[in-house]
Amino acid sequence: MRREYVSNIGVIGLGAMGSGMAKSLRRAGHTVHVCDARPGAAEAFAREGGVACASPAEVGRTCAVVVSVVVNAQQTETVLFGPDGAAAAMAAGSLFVMCSTVDPNMSIAFEARLEALGLHYLDAPISGGAAKAASGDMTMMTSGKPAAYACCEGLLEAMAAKVYRLGDTAGNGSKVKIINQLLAGVHIAAAAEAMALGLREGVNAAALYEVITNSAGNSWMFENRMAHVLKADYTPLSAVDIFVKDLGLVLDTARASKFPLPLASTAHQMFMQASTAGYAKEDDSAVIKIFPGIELPKGEE
Incomplete structure (x- = not known):
């Protein structure tokens, strides 16, 4: 995977936590492609550096790693598999990082569905609040297969001060x-x-x-x-x-x-x-x- 391609990181969801995480990635030198359901949110982020995308699919087509920071499992489902969803647009071998609080069984199911498409998945809920997300000091509770971790070496640490690895399959993080x-x-x-x-x-x-x-x-x-x-x-x-x-x-x-x-x-x-x-x-x-x-x-x- 070429370094310049890996440097393109997608963030879907620019709420209290997602916007801070996107800024942390930008500070770390990545080109951050962002998407948000609220009109103008992605464009506001891009004005300070980054790329605004119109849909999760556009983010998925451009980025080898897509970080999703939406509210719940229903929104994650839409981001992945809805109209203009990211999953169908992502290249084989790309990674989807799921940061929402969801039923652990839903996270396990997301992993299986993405693996069937040739995609990697990381169960990676977050904690710490907006201020810690903005400063890169939050906590990530992650679990996933070694191949998923290999896709995001250094990326998690750019967003979080503490990254816990809690297992080699999805579910434990959630x-x-x-x-x-x-x-x-x-x-x-x-x-x-x-x-x-x-x-x-x-x-x-x-x-x-x-x-x-x-x-x-x-x-x-x-x-x-x-x-x-x-x-x-x-x-x-x-x-x-x-x-x-x-x-x-x-x-x-x-x-x-x-x-x-x-x-x-x-x-x-x-x-x-x-x-x-x-x-x-x-x-x-x-x-x-x-x-x-x-x-x-x-x-x-």
């Missing part, structure tokens, strides 16, 4: 990611509950935040998400409905083996309640809005 999401969802729900109790009891919200973030009860999610609450900024970096989806995947996986998850189940219900109350597209910290009888911080006036 399993570890949904376990991470179990903890993330429970931590956000618990953080919201704690802050809500403090507000109900009349504790100053900023003082409570300062004490907890310097005490044993702190978590990364409390420190990060309750800062959004203090600012009254519910702009969705990760929306309530993301955790409706992700905790649903956690519960589906556990249900298949009749494994009890009482805390994840409760957190899922909290996010479901927030979603149906009208906060589906707000930041996931908006789960605090389900608690009655509290006055939330109004941020800076």
